[in-house]
Amino acid sequence: MQENYCKVYSFNNKEKKFADHRISVVKLNNVRINSDLVQKFQHLVSIKDITKEQIDAILDKALQIENDPKAFANSCEGKILANIFFEPSTRTRLSFESAMLRLGGKVLGFADPATSSVKKGESIADTIRMAAAYSDIIVMRHFLEGSGRVASEYSSVPVISGGTGIQEHPTQALLDIYTIKKEFNKIDGLTIGLLGDLRFGRTIPSLLYAFSKYKDIKIKLYSPPQLKARMTVLTDIEGKLSYQVEESLSDTIDTLDVLYVTRVQKERFPDEATYERVKGSYIINTDLIKKAKQNMIIMHPLPRVGEIDYKVDQLPQARYFQQAKNGVWVRMALLYMMLGD
Amino acid sequence: MSDELNTQKMLVSKIPNGTVIDKIPGGKSLQILKILGIKDEVENTIAVAIRVNSKSMKTKDIIKLKDRNLSIEELKKIWLIAPQSKISIINNYKVNEQFTLSDKHFSNEFEGVLQCNNPTCATNMNEPVVRQFYLMQRDPILVRCLYCDRVMLENNIRDQL
Numbered sequence: 001m002q003e004n005y006c007k008v009y010s011f012n013n014k015e016k017k018f019a020d021h022r023i024s025v026v027k028l029n030n031v032r033i034n035s036d037l038v039q040k041f042q043h044l045v046s047i048k049d050i051t052k053e054q055i056d057a058i059l060d061k062a063l064q065i066e067n068d069p070k071a072f073a074n075s076c077e078g079k080i081l082a083n084i085f086f087e088p089s090t091r092t093r094l095s096f097e098s099a100m101l102r103l104g105g106k107v108l109g110f111a112d113p114a115t116s117s118v119k120k121g122e123s124i125a126d127t128i129r130m131a132a133a134y135s136d137i138i139v140m141r142h143f144l145e146g147s148g149r150v151a152s153e154y155s156s157v158p159v160i161s162g163g164t165g166i167q168e169h170p171t172q173a174l175l176d177i178y179t180i181k182k183e184f185n186k187i188d189g190l191t192i193g194l195l196g197d198l199r200f201g202r203t204i205p206s207l208l209y210a211f212s213k214y215k216d217i218k219i220k221l222y223s224p225p226q227l228k229a230r231m232t233v234l235t236d237i238e239g240k241l242s243y244q245v246e247e248s249l250s251d252t253i254d255t256l257d258v259l260y261v262t263r264v265q266k267e268r269f270p271d272e273a274t275y276e277r278v279k280g281s282y283i284i285n286t287d288l289i290k291k292a293k294q295n296m297i298i299m300h301p302l303p304r305v306g307e308i309d310y311k312v313d314q315l316p317q318a319r320y321f322q323q324a325k326n327g328v329w330v331r332m333a334l335l336y337m338m339l340g341d
Numbered sequence: 342m343s344d345e346l347n348t349q350k351m352l353v354s355k356i357p358n359g360t361v362i363d364k365i366p367g368g369k370s371l372q373i374l375k376i377l378g379i380k381d382e383v384e385n386t387i388a389v390a391i392r393v394n395s396k397s398m399k400t401k402d403i404i405k406l407k408d409r410n411l412s413i414e415e416l417k418k419i420w421l422i423a424p425q426s427k428i429s430i431i432n433n434y435k436v437n438e439q440f441t442l443s444d445k446h447f448s449n450e451f452e453g454v455l456q457c458n459n460p461t462c463a464t465n466m467n468e469p470v471v472r473q474f475y476l477m478q479r480d481p482i483l484v485r486c487l488y489c490d491r492v493m494l495e496n497n498i499r500d501q502l
């Protein structure tokens with residue numbers, strides 16, 4: 001048993017009351033926060049909405065679930081998840097579905113808005129009100145920025161964003177951090193390279209916002225000039241997270257603990273010609289990885305469209321498939337915690 | 342009183358009823374006239390003095406609007422570009438109420454007034470939401486949409502006022 005201090009938040013008549021509580025928690029792979037004692041959050045539409053303590057609590061719960069999934073097999077019995085996806089998805093939608101089923105709950109929803117009244121012009125607000133009437137928790141992916149906040153304002157049940165336009169993808173960031181923490185037993189102090197489409201990739205803002213809650217992380221940004229990280233995002237992390245825009249991955253890959261690769265977002269480009277010009281401007285192959293540290297890990301939110309050569313899959317540094325699998329544990333933790341045990 | 346100040350006093354004579362907007366930073370009155378929807382055809386008397394001498398501001402603009410009261414929405418828009426403006430509400434040649442816009446405690450987080458300039462912001466679709474923004478910075482103005490996180494620059498905002 002290890003003693004630790006944790007700031008605990010409690011709500012009483014909507015007033016936040018803060019108190020430092022001394023608690024004892026079991027040390028699990030360096031995850032020290034007792035998830036039952038942190039403030040619950042109603043919705044998750046931005047990683048900015050939750051604290052580091054809440055993130056750590058989610059990771060803690062995910063680890064507990066991964067270590068003993070059977071113990072949680074009936075945790076959400078009688079509960080229904082509405083999975084409503086206005087944009088294509090493989091991992092996010094299926095892993096949320098898998099997560100709910102593994103918790104003993106049920107899933108409804110749509111993966112193609114053409115089959116719903118959205119096709120007739122129904123608003124997000126009305127669609128969400130209906131989904132809330134039929135379920136206990138909603139996961140929504142939408143191509144519009146700000147759609148998550150609209151949904152949370154009109155839902156009577158918790159809303160989790162499965163990605164909103166180019167804005168954010170908070171649950172991807174959570175599972176990414178979970179993957180890194182499992183690998184290194186820490187987040188603080190790591191050097192992390194973000195490569196690829198840093199402008200339109202919605203995972204990038206969520207990741208940077210999440211990293212900014214930790215200590216002494218060094219971020220190195222690698223991207224084609226057209227796809228540099230948005231100024232709004234960089235302004236948000238200014239002073240909270242150390243970052244550097246790098247020119248050459250080959251020259252600096254040996255400094256990285258994590259290489260996080262993202263694909264060029266074809267669907268975000270205004271025209272095909274611009275997309276074609278940028279596509280293929282960076283490819284991770286086995287020769288490049290020879291220059292990296294032995295314990296560096298390669299991550300990718302997937303799908304990949306040529307950024308990582310298939311031969312890299314066999315290297316010990318490849319983590320992207322485990323990363324995707326980790327999504328189930330993290331999303332189980334989220335559903336479990338947001339549905340109130 | 343110098344001849345110059347006498348001349349200015351004549352230029353901006355008293356109004357019986359209406360609103361005076363004083364201490365407008367020099368040259369910004371035309372923008373405020375745009376906010377108030379004052380174009381080439383007007384019914385009521387309007388006096389506009391541009392870049393008159395001011396002890397505290399070196400130069401300032403003044404607008405006097407006869408028989409016109411400003412709405413909260415209009416005041417918020419003026420507050421965005423000229424927060425130090427002093428508003429006087431005139432009744433029977435007397436100042437009935439006077440305040441500086443920055444003292445009105447308009448929050449940096451505000452509703453309405455603007456439209457997000459991100460074409461893929463959910464607030465620009467058919468959603469029943471009240472747009473919300475955060476004033477990040479003045480000079481130049483930066484305003485952030487609290488729904489989509491898009492930051493609008495001064496020229497984006499000025500076009501809407």
